[in-house]
Amino acid sequence: RKSIDHILRGGWHLLTLINEVLDITRIEAGHMDLSPEPVLVSQVCQETLALIEPLATERGIRLAGGVGEECGWHVVADQQRLKQVLLNLLSNAVKYNNAGGGVTLSCEKVGGGQLRVGVRDSGPGIAPDKLARLFTPFERLGAEATGVEGTGLGLALSKRLVEAMRGTIGVDSTVGEGSTFWVEFPLADGPLAGLGRVEEEAPSLAARHGAARTVLYIEDNLSNLSLVEHLLEQRPGIALLTAMQGGFGLHIARERQPDLILLDLNLPDMAGAEVLRLLRDDPRTSVIPVVVISADATPGRIERLLAAGATAYATKPLEVRRFLAILDEALGEGERV
Ligand SMILES: Nc1ncnc2c1ncn2[C@@H]1O[C@H](COP(=O)(O)OP(=O)(O)O)[C@@H](O)[C@H]1O
Ligand SMILES: [Mg+2]
Structure with a gap:
């Protein structure tokens, strides 16, 4: 039973690895199909939190935020790809955390008509000399020695995806306190803004x-x-x-x-x-x-x-x-x- 789990998990990792490599290759060749449109951020937050919940529960990590008014804004992005990016950031925040730690998703309007979505963890934090290498493909910054599974591609791919969607990605981290990975995208009007009057249409x-x-x-x-x-x-x-x-x-x-x-x-x-x-x-x-x-x-x-x-x-x-x-x-x- 245990060895089957092991094989299945290995297969799953190989599949993730292949998909991530393919995605990066597609972006770099300019073949990534993106459809940017107004996306309701709280929807994406809730869907990704639900997907990450089992992993968090398994590791005893509390998830918080991402609900309600705070994230009730629209940004211009590709909904699937934005989900993929947040999923990467959330899974890192859960994986590289301390026992009994927490992860908080939050949204905040920043300058230049942008919305910042942040994923904060209470993990070990990242040393300043390592920050520059975070987004390099296959770079695991020593995590390979800790037994935490990964490919070292999640952040490299996330950065390329975010930039292909005209957003920005970054991190603030303090050793011993934790890290906040964030993405910023342009705010968009909600779907009903600027619709004008349609009441005068003749009934069908x-x-x-x-x-x-x-x-x-x-x-x-x-x-x-x-x-x-x-x-x-x-x-x-x-x-x-x-x-x-x-x-x-x-x-x-x-x-x-x-x-x-x-x-x-x-x-x-x-x-x-x-x-x-x-x-x-x-x-x-x-x-x-x-x-x-x-x-x-x-x-x-x-x-x-x-x-x-x-x-x-x-x-x-x-x-x-x-x-x-x-x-x-x-x-x-x-x-x-
Ligand atoms: N929230 C985080 N806290 C501490 N270290 C992190 C965090 N997120 C990523 N890292 C470090 O950055 C490396 C690269 O992350 P990533 O590209 O997602 O690859 P992977 O998770 O597959 O190793 C990780 O191996 C880990 O060492
Ligand atoms: Mg990762």
Whole structure:
């Protein structure tokens, strides 16, 4: 049993190592797919804290912060990659900590319209002469001799990811007290800011006839979900279902057979393009129109998605009129767009 655990854990590490090397290579070759959009920081904090919780519990480390108003701001970042970075910082803060120690996640507005997200630990701290080497690939600063598992790539990758998203990363540390690793990203407006008046839109056919239609939105970004929820208030005849993961979205699509599916391309568990393929391949969902909503709208990408069976493509940030027109068209009741 113990040796199987050991092998499994070794395999897991090898996989992490390979993924991290691939990510770094992709960034350096300029091939990293990033989709920066307004991200609700408290959502990312809560999701990453939940992921790190088992490790913290196993090591007897208390987790705190990251909830409530303090982190209720939006920043411009790629949601998945921001999660990956915070997960790296949190796992370090837990791994390199003292028995019975604590880790605190906090948010703070700093100058220049930036939000700083900090991960503070009560660990041993890092000596000043080591700080410069922290972000070097494969550099473990002596941790390899302590039995704490790692690849020495987490911080190197985090720095590249943060910088690719136009953020900054840094650390303040005092030996004997602990370290605070932080990242800063530009603040963004929330999803409902600057929406303007949409109340004057004529009610759609569905609303006029009181016909109930169902739209499924597969999206992990809460800002976008609340924006679409808000826009759909203009269409009282439409019931909105949501799924924050591709797998769950596929399940709901099969069970509920919605009249229309809105699909984000950057989902936590699988690529949106894969969700589209599975929807098209399944007779239960193959004819449901799918509107892809995404920030990375290169013409090549749009063409590929349309060829793969998407009905239409809407780019973020969503333009209200165009979005409602696409919606009506896809539900079969508008002018062509
Ligand atoms: N919060 C921290 N407190 C003390 N040392 C840290 C902390 N985070 C990282 N380190 C040191 O920096 C090294 C590099 O970190 P990282 O790139 O995440 O690699 P890994 O965790 O896989 O060793 C670690 O091996 C450790 O020595
Ligand atoms: Mg690490």
